[in-house]
Amino acid sequence: MNFDEIIERRGTHSMKWDMMEPIYGVPTEDGIPMWVADMDFRPPDCVTQAVRAMADHGIYGYFGDDTDYKAAIGWWMQTRHGWDVDPDWIFTTHGLVNGTGLCVDAFTEPGDGVVLFTPVYHAFARVIRAAGRRVVECPLVNANGRYEMDFAAYDALMTGEERMVILCSPHNPGGRVWTRNELQGVADFARRHDLVLVSDEIHHDLVFPGQDHIVMDTVDDGVRDRLVMMTATTKSFNIAGTHLGNVIIPDPDLRARFAGRMGALGISPNSFGMAMATAAYSAEGAAWIDALVAYLDGNRQLFDAGVNAIPGLSSMPLQSTYLAWVDFAGTGMDRAEFTARVEENARIAVNHGPTFGTGGEGFLRFNLATPRSRVQEAVERLQKAFADLQ
Numbered sequence: 001m002n003f004d005e006i007i008e009r010r011g012t013h014s015m016k017w018d019m020m021e022p023i024y025g026v027p028t029e030d031g032i033p034m035w036v037a038d039m040d041f042r043p044p045d046c047v048t049q050a051v052r053a054m055a056d057h058g059i060y061g062y063f064g065d066d067t068d069y070k071a072a073i074g075w076w077m078q079t080r081h082g083w084d085v086d087p088d089w090i091f092t093t094h095g096l097v098n099g100t101g102l103c104v105d106a107f108t109e110p111g112d113g114v115v116l117f118t119p120v121y122h123a124f125a126r127v128i129r130a131a132g133r134r135v136v137e138c139p140l141v142n143a144n145g146r147y148e149m150d151f152a153a154y155d156a157l158m159t160g161e162e163r164m165v166i167l168c169s170p171h172n173p174g175g176r177v178w179t180r181n182e183l184q185g186v187a188d189f190a191r192r193h194d195l196v197l198v199s200d201e202i203h204h205d206l207v208f209p210g211q212d213h214i215v216m217d218t219v220d221d222g223v224r225d226r227l228v229m230m231t232a233t234t235k236s237f238n239i240a241g242t243h244l245g246n247v248i249i250p251d252p253d254l255r256a257r258f259a260g261r262m263g264a265l266g267i268s269p270n271s272f273g274m275a276m277a278t279a280a281y282s283a284e285g286a287a288w289i290d291a292l293v294a295y296l297d298g299n300r301q302l303f304d305a306g307v308n309a310i311p312g313l314s315s316m317p318l319q320s321t322y323l324a325w326v327d328f329a330g331t332g333m334d335r336a337e338f339t340a341r342v343e344e345n346a347r348i349a350v351n352h353g354p355t356f357g358t359g360g361e362g363f364l365r366f367n368l369a370t371p372r373s374r375v376q377e378a379v380e381r382l383q384k385a386f387a388d389l390q
Helices: 020-024 045-057 066-081 094-105 121-129 152-158 182-193 221-226 252-265 270-278 283-308 335-345 373-383
Strands: 088-092 113-117 134-139 163-170 195-199 225-233 245-250 323-328 364-367
Touching: 020 182, 020 195, 020 245, 045 270, 066 088, 066 094, 066 270, 066 283, 088 094, 088 252, 094 121, 094 225, 094 252, 094 283, 121 134, 121 225, 121 245, 134 152, 152 182, 163 182, 182 221, 182 335, 221 225, 221 335, 270 283, 283 323, 335 364, 335 373
Parallel strands: 113 134, 113 163, 163 195, 195 225
Antiparallel strands: 088 245, 225 245, 323 364
């Protein structure tokens, strides 16, 4: 678990590294990619050993008998999150963006509204619009650098044509770990407006000390008839290339509808991903996650101290995820100028705030899941790029 190790990823078909220059104009040779959400760390050795065992066997056929895989999911959710999952509830999708698309397809019709609490993970809106549904934005309230929900305002935005709400828990990009009361508010909101509630909890393992992630399915039994849970090993263990996610549905009617769409589209699992996920959800994987979170916490503290020392910049306090959400509004600069300083002067590739929806206009998102020396270098470059403000 040497998270300080610099691993060369350029020229390996890494989206994060090899697409940095084509997309953002940040030079590959000395740029720092802090955009797409994957980590520059190897997964735990148990995951690598699982892949090695498959390679040693040398036959790569269809995956069958998912008993161990589902048992590993059940063990992880109960042990790490206090959540009892019936194996029959579990569907395996090609990642959670695919899972989101399947939910939109299964539970809404073209023209229906799908509610997002914005700013939020940009793929949600992309999938919704591509499916011919409408994105209904319910803006989060930025209360002194902490996102909060205003359900009275959201109630007023509803027209009766909405059919689904998607919650990002923990929140990406703001890093909030929602409280039980806030989650209860979301459940009540879904009930009031007769919405299917999709809770994307992909970052639930990456929660910093002093915070407790609460699984939506444990908040309110009365919301189970409309609840769809989404989890994955991919963010937790840095195996996003497996494109594997789990859609977990307690309600039998919703489950039947979802199974119908899975069957109609011919979706079946990737055998490498299944083996890697089974290995990851283990005691060895749990120890690795604990070490990872401690390391990310150090990166978070280093980054926040350095960025918040620059007048006009404010990094939203992270309770979860490795994705720092930095507010540039205090600089008085327009978006083009502060983005150019980051990408052209500091040579750092970042996600642009407006892609996350309303409320993201003055922000950039920085990926901190990289060796600490690189985080330190990024901080120094940012301080130099905005030196005239200091």
